[in-house]
Ligand SMILES: *[C@@H]1O[C@H](CO)[C@@H](O)[C@H](O)[C@H]1NC(C)=O
Ligand SMILES: *[C@@H]1O[C@H](CO)[C@@H](O)[C@H](O)[C@H]1NC(C)=O
Ligand SMILES: *[C@@H]1O[C@H](CO)[C@@H](O)[C@H](O)[C@H]1NC(C)=O
C-alpha cells in the first residue's frame with residue numbers, strides 16, 4: 128500500500144513539473160542582450176538620439192537588438208519613435224535620471240523558445256524594450272527604470288503580419304510585464320498594441336482546443352493510474368478476505384468432522400453436527 132502511495136505522488140509531481148514548464152524566465156537573456164547592446168555603444172562614439180544595432184553572437188542569430196541613448200528632456204519634449212515603438216512626449220522616467228538608454232529586442236524565430244501563452248498561438252514575433260539609466264554608462268552600474276507616460280499610451284506596431292481583418296475580434300495583444308505577469312487585451316486596430324510601460328509584446332489567437340485535449344490526456348493518465356492502484360488494492364484485499372474465509376470454512380469443516388467423529392464413536396445416529404451441539408430437550412421440558 129505504501130508503495131502505491133509513492134507511485135501516486137510521483138505521478139502528481141510529474142504532471143506539476145509539466146505545468147511549471149510554462150513559466151518563462153528571460154531575465155538572464157535580457158541582461159545578456161543589454162550587455163551586448165551596451166558593448167555596441169562602446170564601439171561607436173555614440174550620438175544621443177541615434178539608434179545603433181547590436182552585434183549578436185552566432186548562437187543568437189535570428190534575434191535583433193538595438194539601443195538608443197536619450198536625454199530625459201528630449202523624452203519629455205518629443206518622446207521616442209524607434210524600432211516600431213512610439214513612446215509619447217510628456218513621458219518621464221521613474222526614478223528621474225538625466226540620460227537614459229532604451230534597448231529594443233525582436234526575438235524573431237526565437238520567440239516561442241522563450242515565450243508562450245497557454246491556450247494561444249503566437250502570430251507575431253515577440254518584441255520588447257527595456258529602459259536603463261545611462262547617466263554613467265562607463266561605471267557599468269546599470270539601473271533599470273520604469274516609465275510614466277502620464278496616461279498616454281505607448282504604441283507598438285507589428286509589421287509583416289499574415290493575418291486578416293476577420294481575425295481581429297479573436298486576436299489579443301499579449302503583454303509580458305517586467306514583473307513577470309502576463310496580460311491579454313483586445314485589439315482595436317490591426318497590428319497595433321498599446322502599453323503604459325516597458326515589457327515584451329506579441330499578438331496571439333486562441334488555439335482550437337488542442338492544449339485542453341493534451342491536459343485531458345494527462346488528467347486521464349493520472350486518474351486511470353489512480354483507478355488502477357485502487358482496483359489493485361481492492362483485488363489484494365478481496366483475495367486476502369477470500370483466503371481467510373476459505374481457511375475459516377476449512378476450519379469449520381474440520382470442527383464438524385471432529386464432532387461427527389466423536390458422534391460415530393459414541394454410536395449415536397444423529398444426522399447433523401449442528402443439532403448435536405444443542406442439548407436435546409425432551410417434550411415434557413425436563414433435562415435427561
Ligand atoms: C516563475 O517561477 C518563479 C520561481 O520559480 C516565480 O517566482 C515566478 O512568479 C514564476 N513566474 C510566472 C509567470 O509564473
Ligand atoms: C552563446 O554563446 C556564448 C559564448 O559564445 C555563451 O556565453 C552564451 O551563453 C550562448 N547563448 C545562448 C543563448 O546559447
Ligand atoms: C533562427 O534563424 C536563424 C537563421 O536566420 C538560425 O541560424 C537560427 O538557428 C534560428 N533559431 C531558431 C531558434 O530556430
Ligand SMILES: *[C@@H]1O[C@H](CO)[C@@H](O)[C@H](O)[C@H]1NC(C)=O
Nearest residue numbers: 207208209210211212213282
Ligand atoms: C514613427 O516613425 C515611423 C517610421 O519609422 C513613422 O511612420 C511614424 O509616423 C512615426 N510616428 C510618429 C508619431 O511620429
Ligand SMILES: *[C@@H]1O[C@H](CO)[C@@H](O)[C@H](O)[C@H]1NC(C)=O
Nearest residue numbers: 218219221274275276277278
Ligand atoms: C505619473 O506622473 C504624474 C504627473 O507627474 C503623477 O500624477 C502620477 O501619479 C504618476 N503616475 C505614476 C504611476 O507614478
Ligand SMILES: *[C@@H]1O[C@H](CO)[C@@H](O)[C@H](O)[C@H]1NC(C)=O
Nearest residue numbers: 211233235252285286287288
Ligand atoms: C517583412 O517581410 C519581407 C519579406 O517577406 C522581409 O524582406 C522583411 O525584412 C520583413 N520585415 C520585417 C520587419 O521583418
Ligand SMILES: *[C@@H]1O[C@H](CO)[C@@H](O)[C@H](O)[C@H]1NC(C)=O
Nearest residue numbers: 304305306307308310324326
Ligand atoms: C505587474 O505590472 C503590471 C503593469 O506593468 C501591473 O498591471 C501589475 O499589477 C503588476 N503585477 C504585480 C504582481 O506587481
